[in-house]
Amino acid sequence: MKLKQLESAIQEICPERDFGNTPTIELEQYSTPPRLAATLLLEIQDFITERIAFDLGCGCGVLSAGISVLEASMVYCLDIDQKCLDITSGNLNSVDIKAEFIRGNVEDFKGKDWADVVVTNPPFGTRKTGIDWVFVEKGLVLAPDVFSFHKTSTRKFFQKKVKEGGIGGEIMMTVPFELPKMYKIHKKKAVNVDVDIWHFSR
């Protein structure tokens, strides 16, 4: 599958990516741009196709949509926000995938070795320090491989965590991530931040 094809398929499955127009700033709700989601997912297709995937903090379900298109056998979508689960379950209704939805807080959620892969675009940790690492840690409980998005400015922090934890951690790519003006406190129309896409493994 070509990048453009996957990007359009995601856009078609997920027409609504603005959190019902009422995103919650404390949760740092930003949709993953479909092109970025498609770029990552094509790169890691072998981890997705016919595998069981977990999307931690699924938001509007952009990553889960791509995971479905690449024919995972099953996708788990977990989010703290009921609105996100409603949007994502509505979106994934149109595709042929076994999808499961769980409302939960990644910080408290008790999991076990269950899935093949976790794909997550966690909060960047701007509002709540360290929450980005919590997503990775929880991800590694649920699956042996975790692919996640983190601000490049946090690279040193993650490198330290990888070393301390004795886990695998590689930066696959660094990409510009457009943060649209979604919240009143934002002054600029949109800003681009550099984001590292990490592959963590236990």
Place this chain on the structure above:
Amino acid sequence: MRLLTHNLLMCNLKTCAGQNFPLALQANEISEENTEFNLVLTQKMLGKLDWKAFHRVADSLGHTLPEELTPEDQNNDELMQRLHHLLFNIVVLSGTLTCQSCGRAYPIDKGIPNMLLEDSEEA
């Protein structure tokens, strides 16, 4: 919530660590899907499954399964089809998951289990 997922969920309260699984299922509304039999997926999930917990929850819904699953069972096509159906096609739309240690109840609504804790419950 597919029956498979029941096997993943446990009480999220820190005080229940070690005795937080399995949650007792009270199913008020169940639907049956008709997904295609997938032997590989079924075998894979059987490898991850706590069989005792699955056996018990299936039993509570009126599906009697063998006490133990032998390696030969994995090649029993009829049984595998039945297990696939129970794991992936039985969907609990509404009900409750209850911790057998502390009694904390987690509601299932519109097929989605709500594992969120209250602020006062978080450690």
